[in-house]
Amino acid sequence: MTDLKAIRDAIIAGLAEAQNHTTDEVEKAIQNVGGDGGFEIESKTAEFVCAYVEQTLGLGVKLPTPCDLGPDQYATIAALIGAIAGHLNITS
Numbered sequence: 759m760t761d762l763k764a765i766r767d768a769i770i771a772g773l774a775e776a777q778n779h780t781t782d783e784v785e786k787a788i789q790n791v792g793g794d795g796g797f798e799i800e801s802k803t804a805e806f807v808c809a810y811v812e813q814t815l816g817l818g819v820k821l822p823t824p825c826d827l828g829p830d831q832y833a834t835i836a837a838l839i840g841a842i843a844g845h846l847n848i849t850s
Contacts, residue, residue, distance in 0.1 A: 772810030794836035
């Protein structure tokens with residue numbers, strides 16, 4: 759079942775792969791900036807992460823890309839979680 763935790767975990771794994779880091783390193787970087795709302799994502803990285811999440815979770819639906827979203831919808835991990843969850847109609 760896809761839930762917010764699964765989406766977040768897939769985003770973290772996608773960020774780790776995109777940046778050639780471990781998930782632990784990404785988690786530490788997130789903590790260093792105050793959490794998901796403070797960790798900024800560039801549009802090219804967000805595009806990769808969306809494709810990664812789509813593939814990893816086997817969603818069977820196309821997720822929006824940064825081109826489909828406003829910068830405020832992909833600029834942080836928290837925003838990207840919200841955008842993906844909203845697209846999938848997941849509330850909690």
